[in-house]
Amino acid sequence: MAKMKLVEKYGKKKNMELLRQVLLIRRFEERAAQAYGLRKIGGFCHLYIGEEAVAGGAITALDMARDYVVAAYRDHGHALAAGMDPNGVMAELYGKAGGCSKGKGGSMHMFDREKHMFGGNGIVGGQIPVATGVGLKIKYKEEDGVVLAFFGDGAIHQGSFHESMNLAKIYNLPVVYICENNHYGMGTDFRRVSSVHDFSQMADAYGIEGRQINGMDPLVVYDEVSQVLERVRKDSTPMFLEMLTYRYKGHSMSDPAKYRTKDELQEYKDQDPVTILQKQMTGAEQLSEKEFEKLDKEIRDICDAAVQFAEESPEPELSALYEDVLVE
Amino acid sequence: MAKMKLVEKYGKKKNMELLRQVLLIRRFEERAAQAYGLRKIGGFCHLYIGEEAVAGGAITALDMARDYVVAAYRDHGHALAAGMDPNGVMAELYGKAGGCSKGKGGSMHMFDREKHMFGGNGIVGGQIPVATGVGLKIKYKEEDGVVLAFFGDGAIHQGSFHESMNLAKIYNLPVVYICENNHYGMGTDFRRVSSVHDFSQMADAYGIEGRQINGMDPLVVYDEVSQVLERVRKDSTPMFLEMLTYRYKGHSMSDPAKYRTKDELQEYKDQDPVTILQKQMTGAEQLSEKEFEKLDKEIRDICDAAVQFAEESPEPELSALYEDVLVE
Amino acid sequence: MATITMREALRQAMEEEMRRDEDVLLFGEEVAQYNGAYKVTQGLLDTFGEKRVFDTPISEEGFTGMGIGAAMAGLRPIVEWMTFNFSLMAMDQVYNNAAKNLYMSGGQMKNPIVFRGPNGPAEYLASQHSQALQSIFAHVPGLKVVAASTPYDAKGLLKSSIRDDNPVIFMEAEMMYSWKGEVPEDEYLVPIGKADVKRAGSDVTLICYSKPTRMVLQAAEELAKEGIEAEVVDLRTIRPLDEQAIYDSVRKTNRCVVVDESWPFASVGSHIGWLVSRNCFDYLDAPVELVSGEDVPMPYNHTLELAAQPSVDKVVKAAKSVLYV
């Protein structure tokens, strides 16, 4: 029996939701890049453009009332997909008092306790044990939530990955470890520093099921993660997913990305997550040109509003420097 | 064609050499235990009794002129097998000036730069990257040596193992990673904290060949390691060996080892490395009762001499406290 | 008042807090089935079961971070490091997550977690197993660092630490576990951040904390025999530091010796030496002396090992030197 097309399987409503997610991330990051160019944002700013299908697809499959997201420093997309207010995220990039972390965290440290977005971590691999601990809390409290732990291809060679995978397996923690393999850790092609090139097989070393997934297609990611979530909720067992994806921009705003070819970049732009989903939906007559324009307009307005909010948000008081060091 | 018995394959001379190794470790450790009982030795003293086949068999396969040994803190056996002077090892246990580390290292830190014994490390997993670096030196200098990196079943869940295996593979370093699986990390049965129970499969995660070996039989260990060494010298590639073995005594002198059954202990004593080899050789008419007695006597004398040397060796000068902090 | 060991006092603190709050859990290497490498967690597995008391693999970075994540999500973990020497494996998690989560999140992400275990030299353990690492933890804003010297203080402070919403580094010492002291039957707390004058005196102030305190009190008795009345200030908490208690004493005695097991350079001890020198400048009749561990890795040989540590003799000598006698 022929496998039903995913675009039909999930229908217009869900697909629109997905499209909104990936498009919001895309437009938001474009605005962040502009603001960075205007020196409104400083320091490291790691854009997620090209990788939207991963956070967009995976997090859309979550129920953020009971599930959790833990990400690395390339976290704007995860923050938005988790439902964080774009105003707070943009204001955080601006370092303003209205930022989700009061302007004290910046690009790499998006947090929203209420929304279950647990960072945003600037240390490669540092968030993996933390995510494992969030899974421990779920298990301990006998809840049925799941944690998505995102990290890059560069992070997989950190000891924290190895230790966390073993811990999650022996304690049966509901954590899905998602390696966002965008093929580069900064300027390093993962094939140069990885002893195996199919990361999903690394999960075997922990008796954990691993899958390699096309991380450019929002529907594929959404579908795979949805299935995995069911499994994890039922058996409370960790899982490992390698998402094959690509970042269009440099590692951070300051990286000219000379280490890769135009052709390689083009190869992925040809599978652009936004365009793919748009095409799939149009093909299934779920999306007209006008509807897309309307959605895009809506999202651009949201991003404009976010920028305006960030612009207008005040600088933190000097006293904020000494606050939040300890809980009183 | 029937596989030739190992005892015949290697012949009397080599077998005697092996027997001498495992018996020396056995007797030496027995004397160390006595001295500890008499409070001549203090602190942690991790005996190797029961595991002699691993260091004895593996290191006998090395050519210590070009090869290297790096061990954990249960290192007396490795030190002796590497050819270190029993006098210096015993004096080190006594903390005397005549010790291999001038009495400053003690049981966990046996070093002999000349003999290529590079410790002796008290931090679980801490020696694995160090051993990898010794392999880097060999590769860099275009030598044909090999490093044997020994660590316990408890160490395999340290990030240092994961990081080192990947490094050794991507740089093709001549390092044989040997997990001495004696089934317990202190009081913890490895099955309680390990997500997989056949560690050799963990090597796949790094594209490294892994083998599980009977670590109770000196000839099996010697034979397997000899083959692996050829391979590593030829291809300069890392390998991984899990040696199934057992420690008869507690983790350290202070551990009553209540966490295991008498039967389990007996099961391994029935495959005692010294007895096995002795029986194999007697069976092959390579060893008479008298020859064994003679060898044993010789070794007991060596151990007595080591104890006497340690007893007579002076305490370090107080000035030694401030020496060896930095190279002048 | 019952007389119990430090080991038992710590165990009681954990048991009481685990009864009081079911979000408190305990994990680490050998803490459950083996009842702790140093038997501090004796019986807790039997009492609370393996859900709340469990063993970890030897993965310090992993289970330290796991504790932090669990704390961020609402639990109150007690994480035992078998010894602080091994915490070096987990330093990134402590520095970059535990200490900074609250700040980086603009106050959203508290992590109520206690990291405890023995710190400092014991006997015959050589360089890697004899480190007094308080200085590198006390250096970091976002942490609290506690180091008690008696069963009474240890129990009361560990209970306060478990209830604290901040990450607390709770430093014990192998040699102290069998020390005995009086502890009330009724529940009590000892506040974090308050020093305690363990001996009153007017001639010289001896500042210490954790294991050396007992030895410092012995030194004070030695000095008393020579008519020198030393005031012994036990800090109990290193961060936040009870500066007032220190200054009150020094402004009275005008002389100060700091005793600290750790290496001298950039240490808790030398920091206090500077604080006192600066803030009691007009009161000091002599420079502040520091009796620290020697500036060397710890040797295995016992004679050298003892020579590397603060001693009654060294403290007496230092006290006399600031008294110019």
Place this chain on the structure above:
Amino acid sequence: MATITMREALRQAMEEEMRRDEDVLLFGEEVAQYNGAYKVTQGLLDTFGEKRVFDTPISEEGFTGMGIGAAMAGLRPIVEWMTFNFSLMAMDQVYNNAAKNLYMSGGQMKNPIVFRGPNGPAEYLASQHSQALQSIFAHVPGLKVVAASTPYDAKGLLKSSIRDDNPVIFMEAEMMYSWKGEVPEDEYLVPIGKADVKRAGSDVTLICYSKPTRMVLQAAEELAKEGIEAEVVDLRTIRPLDEQAIYDSVRKTNRCVVVDESWPFASVGSHIGWLVSRNCFDYLDAPVELVSGEDVPMPYNHTLELAAQPSVDKVVKAAKSVLYV
């Protein structure tokens, strides 16, 4: 004399030493094909090939230990930590192996290795990426810790560090890489362990090292405008510390301010504050002041970020306070 950047000075030092001794090799994240995250290793791959200059995975603990093992076995690795913030991942290897191998082996196992990279705050990098970690390295016996402030010193000291048979922690700073200074064409070395008086003065001693030195010199100019002549002592090496140079200056000026980017508690700065207080007790006309980083994690917001760091203003204020003006 050519005027070159600190970045180029460091690169020259490595290139010259790699030419001089073929046992010197360089590895770390992005040091080879990318020419360094901060371009300090620019061109070294092309010059020496991938055998001697190569990239590592993001495995700080692993490649740090790999460097130590290689050094024990006879090589002289230069290991770049992309920033010192990430050295926390490798702290066990540094503390327990690099610093202790020689001692634990009774003098057999030297490890000639240099760990280098940028340390301390840059701009807009927030808490995890802005740490000045010198204090936790300087705390440990068995290490040398070097932190230069000019291209001249940086080149001469890095060359000495590479030739040193001990593990050397060589701390740079992202903000300094583009600073320019004069460097002789001919080869030269700057000895480890010798401070340098960067400005002579008789009224007050300002002690500093690494990046803050330039700012301290600016502060000295400000003070000069008010007729206050400050002597600026640039330590250049933190461990071993050139105590004599410090005391010589303070015994002349009788007043001292220490400037240190790191957190104040148990820091290099407060340690020097104690040393000076103790060893210049009879010479000091005022308490030793410390201008340190604020005792908080680094915030992202730039205004707060600047407020968290030592500044010309803060140094001037501190200098005046010890001069009671």
